[in-house]
Amino acid sequence: MSITIDPFAAVPKYYQLASILRQKIEEGDWQPRSPIPSERQLEEIYKLSRTTIREAIENLVRQGYLYREHGRGTFVSPQKLQKGWMELTSFSEDLIKRGMQPGQIIRSLDQVIPSPRILQRLELSPGSMVCRIERVRLGDGTPIGLQTSYIALGANQQITLEDMEASGSLYRILSEKFHIYPTEADETLEVTLATPEEAALLEITPGAPLLLSERLLFSQERRPVEYVKILYRGDRYQYYTHLKR
Amino acid sequence: MSITIDPFAAVPKYYQLASILRQKIEEGDWQPRSPIPSERQLEEIYKLSRTTIREAIENLVRQGYLYREHGRGTFVSPQKLQKGWMELTSFSEDLIKRGMQPGQIIRSLDQVIPSPRILQRLELSPGSMVCRIERVRLGDGTPIGLQTSYIALGANQQITLEDMEASGSLYRILSEKFHIYPTEADETLEVTLATPEEAALLEITPGAPLLLSERLLFSQERRPVEYVKILYRGDRYQYYTHLKR
DNA sequence: TAATGTAACTGGTAGTGACCACATTACCAG
DNA sequence: CTGGTAATGTGGTCACTACCAGTTACATTA
Numbered sequence: 017m018s019i020t021i022d023p024f025a026a027v028p029k030y031y032q033l034a035s036i037l038r039q040k041i042e043e044g045d046w047q048p049r050s051p052i053p054s055e056r057q058l059e060e061i062y063k064l065s066r067t068t069i070r071e072a073i074e075n076l077v078r079q080g081y082l083y084r085e086h087g088r089g090t091f092v093s094p095q096k097l098q099k100g101w102m103e104l105t106s107f108s109e110d111l112i113k114r115g116m117q118p119g120q121i122i123r124s125l126d127q128v129i130p131s132p133r134i135l136q137r138l139e140l141s142p143g144s145m146v147c148r149i150e151r152v153r154l155g156d157g158t159p160i161g162l163q164t165s166y167i168a169l170g171a172n173q174q175i176t177l178e179d180m181e182a183s184g185s186l187y188r189i190l191s192e193k194f195h196i197y198p199t200e201a202d203e204t205l206e207v208t209l210a211t212p213e214e215a216a217l218l219e220i221t222p223g224a225p226l227l228l229s230e231r232l233l234f235s236q237e238r239r240p241v242e243y244v245k246i247l248y249r250g251d252r253y254q255y256y257t258h259l260k261r
Numbered sequence: 262m263s264i265t266i267d268p269f270a271a272v273p274k275y276y277q278l279a280s281i282l283r284q285k286i287e288e289g290d291w292q293p294r295s296p297i298p299s300e301r302q303l304e305e306i307y308k309l310s311r312t313t314i315r316e317a318i319e320n321l322v323r324q325g326y327l328y329r330e331h332g333r334g335t336f337v338s339p340q341k342l343q344k345g346w347m348e349l350t351s352f353s354e355d356l357i358k359r360g361m362q363p364g365q366i367i368r369s370l371d372q373v374i375p376s377p378r379i380l381q382r383l384e385l386s387p388g389s390m391v392c393r394i395e396r397v398r399l400g401d402g403t404p405i406g407l408q409t410s411y412i413a414l415g416a417n418q419q420i421t422l423e424d425m426e427a428s429g430s431l432y433r434i435l436s437e438k439f440h441i442y443p444t445e446a447d448e449t450l451e452v453t454l455a456t457p458e459e460a461a462l463l464e465i466t467p468g469a470p471l472l473l474s475e476r477l478l479f480s481q482e483r484r485p486v487e488y489v490k491i492l493y494r495g496d497r498y499q500y501y502t503h504l505k506r
Numbered sequence: 507t508a509a510t511g512t513a514a515c516t517g518g519t520a521g522t523g524a525c526c527a528c529a530t531t532a533c534c535a536g
Numbered sequence: 537c538t539g540g541t542a543a544t545g546t547g548g549t550c551a552c553t554a555c556c557a558g559t560t561a562c563a564t565t566a
Contacts, residue, residue, distance in 0.1 A: 028549060054516060065551040080445070083483055087516050087558030093483050200325070201504045207452045207470040207495035225452040225470040225495075238328055238338050250452035257502055259446045273519060299546060310521040332528035332546050516559070526549070
């Protein structure tokens with residue numbers, strides 16, 4: 017992390033500047049609610065055009081590091097602990113952020129013809145095969161969730177048990193092996209009660225309340241990639257989100 | 262909604278253009294996954310600079326209407342029904358989007374000294390008074406949620422029962438009466454079981470599963486404004502969210 | 507003293523012009 | 537037919553300029 021702008025770097029200048037400013041915020045050089053230098057001052061300091069300055073600030077505003085007040089200035093957001101939450105995360109990334117050790121037991125990995133409802137959500141024609149993965153998700157060794165994924169892949173694309181055991185993160189396999197980058201998802205949450213089978217796998221009593229999440233994941237080209245259903249133990253999981261107007 | 266840009270309008274040109282483009286998408290003039298005119302073509306069509314064109318497109322991309330592909334073009338997102346969800350909405354706005362008629366029973370509205378935990382989350386000094394509102398929320402006449410709000414207001418600011426009964430929406434009172442505009446919120450969701458009192462108010466059986474939401478709402482200057490706890494009936498409510506990487 | 511106007515800030519909007527990075531296509535040489 | 541290559545069109549980055557719209561502090565005025 018440099019403290020000046022390298023005009024020949026591979027990364028854009030606005031991105032370099034955003035990194036510099038973010039660092040100043042995170043390291044406390046600029047206190048929450050205090051103003052950062054004005055756009056005209058930053059022009060002088062970093063020898064950049066106001067266009068570039070504004071692009072960098074715009075990014076940090078969108079990520080919640082800064083906020084603007086017309087006529088007054090640009091200020092540091094007082095955003096305690098959770099920076100960069102609100103983002104789309106995989107189960108394992110999510111758990112790491114909560115300070116837990118992620119783990120999993122893969123119950124099955126096969127090719128199936130899913131229900132019409134799931135085919136329709138994945139925008140596949142009737143009779144298409146998808147890759148189904150059933151897993152028990154662990155946090156610090158104890159069961160937290162029951163996850164069933166349906167993944168729409170190309171004809172000669174295949175996820176193997178070796179892939180899963182080597183990496184642990186489905187998102188990483190998607191990006192590294194197939195160049196599919198998850199960018200957006202629609203998610204619904206509701207409550208249900210554990211069936212005896214679910215209760216056994218999650219090591220709870222049948223009828224205990226569960227948080228049911230259904231998520232449809234989209235690639236960079238907005239193609240549905242994964243339909244995933246997760247049953248979380250109600251007593252061990254809290255869902256967190258950040259909303260913007 | 263006009264089809265040309267008015268250079269003398271009070272609203273910015275990029276905003277006018279974004280509205281025009283959004284309309285073309287929503288009305289199906291441009292099909293999903295098909296490219297919209299290139300930025301240079303839009304310059305010609307609407308007699309605007311590329312700066313302004315890009316600002317308009319940028320907004321629509323952020324809202325999920327369009328997506329860009331470097332070297333290829335800008336395309337219409339194929340995102341069926343839910344556009345503009347993911348946004349921060351009040352309970353009543355939320356219900357209207359689900360096609361239900363919102364209603365409420367105000368159980369109490371008073372000034373209290375809340376618990377230390379709530380004071381801390383609202384960033385108030387110990388002993389401060391806040392406005393507390395307890396409501397039963399209705400959808401098409403039947404109870405859906407049990408809502409308790411704690412609102413941090415200035416010394417001579419006051420929400421009255423008349424305000425609430427006249428408007429129905431707390432967000433509208435905050436913006437119209439106090440010029441406080443909700444812009445962001447942190448929210449957690451978890452499951453609980455209904456106590457006998459809660460069950461009676463929600464017209465369900467004690468022990469039925471509930472979805473518990475806790476939300477901390479921030480104003481445009483990132484000051485905490487409202488801490489609100491909502492207990493949703495598990496059988497009548499589904500939480501929806503949209504995530505971005 | 508209190509009201510008021512004004513100058514000097516702040517960020518917001520908009521135009522112009524240039525060049526770069528990536529994707530697609532058509533064409534040519536092997 | 538295959539592989540390379542150049543042309544062209546796309547979005548991405550950046551600089552410079554101008555003016556508009558809020559906010560604030562301070563000097564001026566009633």
